[in-house]
Amino acid sequence: MKVSKNELTASLRKAFESLGFQPGDYYDAADMVVWLGTHGFDGFDRLLSVLNYLNTTSPSHADLIEEKEGNFVLDGNETSILLCGSEAVDLARSYAIQGSSARVEVINCYNRTFILQRLIKAAQRDLAFLAYWRQQDYCIKVTVSPRAKLPVYQTFMLNEQFDPQMLRIFSGTNVAQLEAEYAEHLQMGAMIDDYPMEMMKACYIDSLDQGIEIDVTLWNTLDDLVSRVLVQSTEESRAGAGD
Amino acid sequence: MNSDLKRYIGIGNSTGLGMAPFLINHPLLINQWIEMRETALATVVAFNAAGVDESTLKRLAESTGRVVQHLGEIVTADERQHKANAAVRKELDLLHLWLQEQGPKLANNHYVWSSLIQYAEQHWLVETQEVINTLLIELYPELVDGFEEQMWVEEIYEVTPEMMVVDLIALIEEKYDWALAIDFSLQESRGAFWYRSEEKMEPRLGKTHIDMGMEKAMPLGIGYRVRLCYDQLVGYNQSCPKQNVAHFIVKNPTFSGIVARVQTMALTYYGDIRENLIHQDVLPIHLLRCKLSFFGVSKFDPRSRLWVRNTMFQGAPLISDFDQPFKDEWQFPIKPVLHID
16 A cells, blocks of 8 residues: 555654554654654564564663763663654764764674764754664665765675674764774675665655555554554544534 | 636645644644745845836735735624634735726836835734735746745754853853743743544643543643753852753663753744643634745634634646646635626
């Protein structure tokens, strides 16, 4: 089935609200899902898998466990990037915006692809971002230039084994400077895939023009979640509508 | 049917609470709407800074007379609205008479609109002032019509993470002093809550600790949320001085939404409704009227404190008027006088 971007965003916000997300969190989470879903990153399949987890746990956030001169480590406490991605990116840009580079490492976190929308949004303040994480036996690397509307999204062979649930984010004034400054962290194997920006853009335009394709099962799941924020209607409650 | 009568019928409408959450959830958009209206008014005032000519003063006198009649034709059983209409009508009648008598003299003396606005602010009701502002804007379509193309804004509410906590505290004290002035420890200050009913998902108002659904309340009490955030910030700043907002949010993640709103809206003049919307006596009808007025709605007839009947497009051109000569002065329409041959 097809839905509009506005319709989907509104439904997602209410669905996340029903899962205990707070204002701010449910706005950000909805934006992250819609971005992936409209740019060809299988956002809705990813959402379906994370909903099972969110449905059985209370929302939890990351803890700052280490901080030293622009280097931060957050413990995601097994939570989703939908809940701790904004904090991680904000921490990085709070430091980078002052002209220095910042590195944020989030350990014990899931659904890291959702971080893309937060990086794009943060880059609009004239900052560059670079992020990578392990996905099964590969490494995903994302690069966002200052004010860029789309990321460079590449898949590499793993050169070294690293924590499978870790996400590293680097932020600074430009991508070249980040690549040079953090070269020791960016030793990856051969590139095996590059998702072209043209395809992301075409996918987005198609989503706006034709509507966003969403699986009926997922839409029904969202509807069920949305129904949790609704209050039973009674004769007395109708007085609260002015009748 | 007679064409004048057809135009006068307009479209009847009833508006309930559904519009209130929209106003609260889209403060940047509302800010843009109001900013464009204020800019239109400022443009008109600046254009006539050297004085208003006699024919324009005459047009204002005519439109003021039309509003007096328009207000007299409104039928409402709501006592408050009826009194307000009568009071505005009385003040506008004074303006009408004054313009008729003094028009030529005012033009010779280089009268300016800012003097009229200032007089109205000092002597007349807010509703009268706003009618006058509307009439002034409507006198100059060539100056203001372009603003309707600037009513849209991309709504991005964003945390400024590098801001120091102490600066955010100061920002709230400056921009949200109205919220800090509310005593939320009083029962009546949190006597109402907003929720979505399973019936058409329509927003409703509940009584705190009496009605069902408090645990599902919508977060529309912006003033209260600002208060909670402020208290948390002050406490955090005492225990962890010299930290920025990013650190505060990592420690207090549930406040990220209200922090983003405060930091974003602090850059604007309008948008946030400076009222306690969870007070037991909250009057949502004022919010509804504000939004409806941007659609050109008139003839408000409040049916309770929660919903209002109104009329849309009264006086608007009919399809048959398109491409025909048409006097484009249909704001504040009055009953047509029919001549039967």
